[in-house]
Amino acid sequence: MSMExxxxxxxxxxxxxxxxxxxxxxxxxxIATHMTDIGIAMMEVRVVPDIPHYIVDAVKALSAAHSYxxxxxxxxxxxxxxxxxxxxxxxxxxxxxxxxxxxMLQAYYGDEGLTKSRLRMARIPKGxxxxxxxxxxxxxxxxxxxxxxxxxxxxxQDMLTHILPSLQGGAPILSNTVTCELTExxxxxxxxxxxxxNVDVEIGSYPYYSSGSLGVSLVxxxxxxxxxxxxxxxxxxxxxxxxxxxxxxxIAKKS
Amino acid sequence: MSMExxxxxxxxxxxxxxxxxxxxxxxxxxIATHMTDIGIAMMEVRVVPDIPHYIVDAVKALSAAHSYxxxxxxxxxxxxxxxxxxxxxxxxxxxxxxxxxxxMLQAYYGDEGLTKSRLRMARIPKGxxxxxxxxxxxxxxxxxxxxxxxxxxxxxQDMLTHILPSLQGGAPILSNTVTCELTExxxxxxxxxxxxxNVDVEIGSYPYYSSGSLGVSLVxxxxxxxxxxxxxxxxxxxxxxxxxxxxxxxIAKKS
Numbered sequence: 001m002s003m004e005x006x007x008x009x010x011x012x013x014x015x016x017x018x019x020x021x022x023x024x025x026x027x028x029x030x031i032a033t034h035m036t037d038i039g040i041a042m043m044e045v046r047v048v049p050d051i052p053h054y055i056v057d058a059v060k061a062l063s064a065a066h067s068y069x070x071x072x073x074x075x076x077x078x079x080x081x082x083x084x085x086x087x088x089x090x091x092x093x094x095x096x097x098x099x100x101x102x103x104m105l106q107a108y109y110g111d112e113g114l115t116k117s118r119l120r121m122a123r124i125p126k127g128x129x130x131x132x133x134x135x136x137x138x139x140x141x142x143x144x145x146x147x148x149x150x151x152x153x154x155x156x157q158d159m160l161t162h163i164l165p166s167l168q169g170g171a172p173i174l175s176n177t178v179t180c181e182l183t184e185x186x187x188x189x190x191x192x193x194x195x196x197x198n199v200d201v202e203i204g205s206y207p208y209y210s211s212g213s214l215g216v217s218l219v220x221x222x223x224x225x226x227x228x229x230x231x232x233x234x235x236x237x238x239x240x241x242x243x244x245x246x247x248x249x250x251i252a253k254k255s
Numbered sequence: 256m257s258m259e260x261x262x263x264x265x266x267x268x269x270x271x272x273x274x275x276x277x278x279x280x281x282x283x284x285x286i287a288t289h290m291t292d293i294g295i296a297m298m299e300v301r302v303v304p305d306i307p308h309y310i311v312d313a314v315k316a317l318s319a320a321h322s323y324x325x326x327x328x329x330x331x332x333x334x335x336x337x338x339x340x341x342x343x344x345x346x347x348x349x350x351x352x353x354x355x356x357x358x359m360l361q362a363y364y365g366d367e368g369l370t371k372s373r374l375r376m377a378r379i380p381k382g383x384x385x386x387x388x389x390x391x392x393x394x395x396x397x398x399x400x401x402x403x404x405x406x407x408x409x410x411x412q413d414m415l416t417h418i419l420p421s422l423q424g425g426a427p428i429l430s431n432t433v434t435c436e437l438t439e440x441x442x443x444x445x446x447x448x449x450x451x452x453n454v455d456v457e458i459g460s461y462p463y464y465s466s467g468s469l470g471v472s473l474v475x476x477x478x479x480x481x482x483x484x485x486x487x488x489x490x491x492x493x494x495x496x497x498x499x500x501x502x503x504x505x506i507a508k509k510s
Contacts, residue, residue, distance in 0.1 A: 017461050019297040020428075021288030022474065025280070028302070033276030042274040044309070047283070047300035050459075054299070077440040078460040079447035109440075117443035135464065136438075154464040173275075183391075185332040185364075188372035192334035204305075205333040206272050209390065209409040219277065 006170045007067040009035050010044040012058050014073040014083050015151055018047050026153045027072045034160060038169030039223065040068065050080050052089070059090035063146050068167060070160075073151030075140060077117040083148060084141075088125035091143055098124035101139050108137035131159045171223035176232040177249040178218045180239045183207070187216060190238050194231070200224075201231050217249075261425045262295045262322040267313050268302040269328040269338050270406055281408045282327045289415060293424030294478065295323065305335050307344070314345035318401050323422060325415075328406030330395060332372040338403060339396075343380035346398055353379035356394050363392030386414045426478035431487040432504040433473045435494045438462070442471060445493050449486070455479075456486045472504075 011031055017023040025047070032042045043066060048054040055074075062069045074083030088095040101122040106114050121138040124130065131140035131147065133155055140149040140159045149159040184207050195203045201222040208215055218239075220231050232248065239246035266286055272278040280302070287297045298321060303309040310329075317324045329338030343350040356377040361369050376393040379385065386395035386402065388410055395404045395414045404414040439462050450458045456477040463470055473494075475486050487503065494501035 013300075016457075016459055017474070018283065019287055019300070020291050020430075020476070021284050021286075021297070022430075022432075023461065024284050028273065029276050029279050031276075032274055036275050042276070043304055045268075045274065045300070045302035049298055076460070076462060077443040079443070079450050080459055115440065115444075118440040120443070121440070136469065152462050152464050175275075175277075177277075185370065185373040185376070188332040188334070188375070189370075195334050202271075204271055204335055205331070206278065207331060207407050209407050214391065219272070221275070 007040045008043045009040050009068040010062040010066045012071040013047040016049050019049055027156055031070050036173050039172050040169050052086050055086035056090045059087055069146040071148045072156050075150055077120045084123055093126045095123050096126050097122050100130055104137050132162055134158050173221055174228050175219055175221040178235050178246045180244040180246050181215045182244045183214050184216050198231050201227055263298045264290050264295050264323040265299040265317040265321045267326040271304050273302050274304055282411055286325050291428050294427050295424050307341050310341035311345045314342055324401040326403045327411050332375045339378055348381045350378050351381050352377050355385055359392050387417050389413050428476055429483050430474055430476040433490050433501045435499040435501050436470045437499045438469050439471050453486050456482055
């Protein structure tokens with residue numbers, strides 16, 4: 001498996017609240033996990049502020065570099081929601097009132113409730129396809145390879161569910177995780193050799209620090225179930241040779 | 256307060272484990288909160304994989320654009336720890352064994368324990384200044400305006416503590432948060448006017464969805480305590496005019 005050979009994706013988080021530290025992001029992991037499950041390689045994440053040129057530049061760069069881009073945040077009705085106009089600018093198309101989006105908002109809010117502020121959420125870049133939103137009715141949209149979603153996790157998750165069937169993935173990336181109470185420096189040399197001997201799989205080493213002691217999670221990733229098993233067994237032997245007890249977390253879990 | 260006028264910062268997270276969805280990032284919010292506290296504007300975050308050109312390109316771009324850059328991840332002893340060599344490449348300096356880093360590792364592991372793998376962690380870009388690490392002894396480093404730290408949150412936090420006194424911040428950014436059970440579309444028009452009437456403060460609107468109901472957190476940010484109080488009171492009046500009960504979360508909390 002080479003990450004470079006498969007379809008790739010990037011996430012663009014638009015929001016001052018993540019950059020100020022006020023809010024803990026919960027969207028990256030959700031989107032990333034779904035991409036891994038359908039065999040798309042998540043290659044890059046950017047978080048940018050609610051400032052036009054940051055959004056335009058990031059949309060252009062990520063759209064050009066990857067098969068799919070997913071943005072979250074900035075599509076509500078308030079003054080600091082500036083995603084739609086800047087995505088339109090990135091693709092040099094006008095932002096206009098979308099009839100279908102207006103109909104969705106009208107069905108939800110009624111004729112009386114269709115205020116000027118709510119109609120802001122019907123402003124969609126020309127030519128974009130809408131993404132339904134079953135939580136608050138205000139749609140996201142898809143333009144070229146960029147999927148523009150809400151920032152509220154519950155709404156983003158609903159929108160992503162609608163998008164997933166349209167994406168062209170590859171073979172799911174399978175993984176095993178083996179943990180042990182060794183430090184990385186004890187493992188490093190043999191682990192590097194194991195990686196060299198098995199260049200078709202990806203072996204990652206992720207140290208953790210918990211309750212005053214260090215350990216490491218070793219992760220084997222590949223699309224081939226038999227290779228996953230073979231390299232995981234070799235990894236477990238390696239840990240045992242070094243005098244520790246390997247603990248396999250789950251078998252062939254998608255991660 | 257203009258975000259553009261103050262010192263700016265960016266975070267670069269280096270790690271496949273975040274991009275695969277395996278690990279929930281816990282470093283962005285920690286670093287961002289500390290920057291806000293000392294009056295540095297966090298402008299951008301990027302997450303990139305363990306692939307050389309991604310690291311080199313991101314270090315170059317972020318270092319050129321911001322006063323400070325903070326990287327996390329990829330400085331351990333294993334084969335997938337490639338941050339040091341790629342930061343060196345970004346600044347076109349050699350990576351070499353640093354005597355002080357070697358001494359730190361030797362003091363911790365002893366002469367016998369100073370293995371080839373552990374010595375990998377003494378390879379530091381020429382001219383860089385070390386960042387101590389009281390958890391595992393392997394240092395981070397500072398080169399130009401780039402601060403290279405570990406990815407394990409406990410170790411990163413220790414390193415950041417050492418770095419903070421050396422940063423040139425500005426007046427702390429003060430904030431108040433007012434929550435209410437209104438939807439953003441009800442608030443949007445009056446809120447936009449309040450922002451227009453008070454261009455020296457930043458007013459953010461962050462919807463949330465909890466237990467089946469929507470609400471919104473309204474955040475006022477400025478460095479001036481009197482302006483913070485005045486605009487917060489105006490915001491509370493606005494919410495009351497719309498028939499809801501404003502709830503001020505904390506007074507003049509740094510956020």
